[in-house]
Amino acid sequence: MFMPVGTQGTVKGLSPEELMGIGSQIVLANTYHLMLRPGEALVAAHGGLPGFTAYPGPFLTDSGGFQVMSLGHMRKISEEGVIFKSHIDGSRVELTPERSIQVQEALGADVIMAFDECPPYPAEPQYIRASLERTVRWLERCLSVKTRPDQALFAIVQGGVHEDLRRQSLQATLPFATPGFALGGLAVGESKDEMFPAVGFTAQHLPEDKPRYLMGVGHPEDLVAGIALGIDMFDCVYPTRTGRFGYALTDDGRLNMNSSAPRQQLLPIDPDCDCYACRHYTRAYLAHLLRAEEMLAPRMLSLHNLRYLHRLVERARTAIAEGHFFPWAREWGGRYFKGQRPTWFEQALTQGEG
């Protein structure tokens, strides 16, 4: 499954009704953002995220760790946790494993994530090793303070792109036998030639009967390669963000709706797509909205792009069930990459098939 990202308690521009309509299964919300604004107490007063956001389906919250690293200022990491300055008002905030779980319990998602450190890329192997060892100790602390039996806590495997460090993290993390496992520390700047071997190595050591979640990924081609390697769950701001910038995802690659050609095209973004935008609008109309800086343009392109990724994983799921995933993935890649499937994509398919 692909999970739309609702950073601040809203998938940008879209209503819960629209998300249900395009087949979203879980919405991701960010602990870091919501604890800073409006604060988890207000969300809890609404009965948690479904009451606050009116999205009636399941939620997943991240732990806040990743955002602290990418958005917090003056952050200081210690064994205890992380101290940082809020990007909103500069106030000093402390986030620890205990506090992360407390906030996530107040937000009330169905799946919550262990508080981890996601080292930057590149980082020294010694740093990554010390960090992943601390992340395991933080996992233990998360589990020991967790009180809600109705929330599933997923552990996160770290280790950068290094096979030995991934192995070490796996060996230390698997014994906790959490109901799902995430692959963290990837898609943070490394090349796809580096990322996908790490995905493949990690995924093959994770239990097949539990969800394997590749955090912060991704692009359509990443989903197909990830699925080949055993990944079950993805999330990324990409489809909504690129939609806001005027790009539409299709089987033929990314369509730039800001360019001149679509302005005269009286056909939908994708005639095979069943989203509201494709059923109602021509490319010419959507391109007009973009040029006129009309709000309906980012809204409709976000809707289409999310529906595209949901349809993509639906097609992959059907192909798996019918036993022809790898031929389907190669055919999809041939069209998407216009006949030139990159090496990392081919290797992910070969490894997954083998």
Add this chain to the structure above:
Amino acid sequence: MFMPVGTQGTVKGLSPEELMGIGSQIVLANTYHLMLRPGEALVAAHGGLPGFTAYPGPFLTDSGGFQVMSLGHMRKISEEGVIFKSHIDGSRVELTPERSIQVQEALGADVIMAFDECPPYPAEPQYIRASLERTVRWLERCLSVKTRPDQALFAIVQGGVHEDLRRQSLQATLPFATPGFALGGLAVGESKDEMFPAVGFTAQHLPEDKPRYLMGVGHPEDLVAGIALGIDMFDCVYPTRTGRFGYALTDDGRLNMNSSAPRQQLLPIDPDCDCYACRHYTRAYLAHLLRAEEMLAPRMLSLHNLRYLHRLVERARTAIAEGHFFPWAREWGGRYFKGQRPTWFEQALTQGEG
């Protein structure tokens, strides 16, 4: 009826499905904007506005005259028409009665407007007189080049806030017996104490069996006062614009969702409202979206505000049908103005009732 404004072929932020859902009856589109971008030929290639915008209901287009006055640069008005520079690319554009009708026929709205001049406020009576006389000659030219029998052309009565000039315009315009008449040149900066007597004087001389359309109005209180004076149709960007700025329309007046109180209120904007925002969201959530600058906030507040005005005219219609419009209007005004109905409002009701 209140008509939502879709300046550039979209009611800002809302889908056609939403507009149908909240009871919109006609959408207004702007000739000036659409002729400049994307050009009327592209709209015509879609079969007109319903095909272009996917809104399946009726449309009304203005003539372009008002926007030329308010947005065009270096405009030059002559007997022939208006020459101006486009606000988009500075190119020189000529708009005449003939060209306005040609564009409006290509856009394909159900109701089209005569090309008129809307003098600024204040203006010298001599200028207003010369202008309204030219507007009558332009009306004649519009009617003589009109070819589509499926489009209803409404004439526009001018004359500023001067009773004698309104009378002159009425006497010259009524003989054309167009299927509807509009009141132009109002809500352009004059006070409500000046505007409503002019509305009342003009409306009472227009045929009762044809729609009377007060252009560019307005606020909730203007609709109630206008209906009292016999007005049947209104349009204004106000509900969507004020929504984008974070204000919500209610029977208790305009609610500032940017202020601190709503941030903690776990109740809808208006418990009596049946719009999506009021059925799903608390004020606290919507206030959070506003602070976080999330696109869903302007979208939902625009939806609510339009629904509020549609409900307001629905309630007025019911009250008229049941024979108790004036008591209803006074009760509504008492609550809306918190017990202090302004003089112009009282006088409009008294005049309408008398």
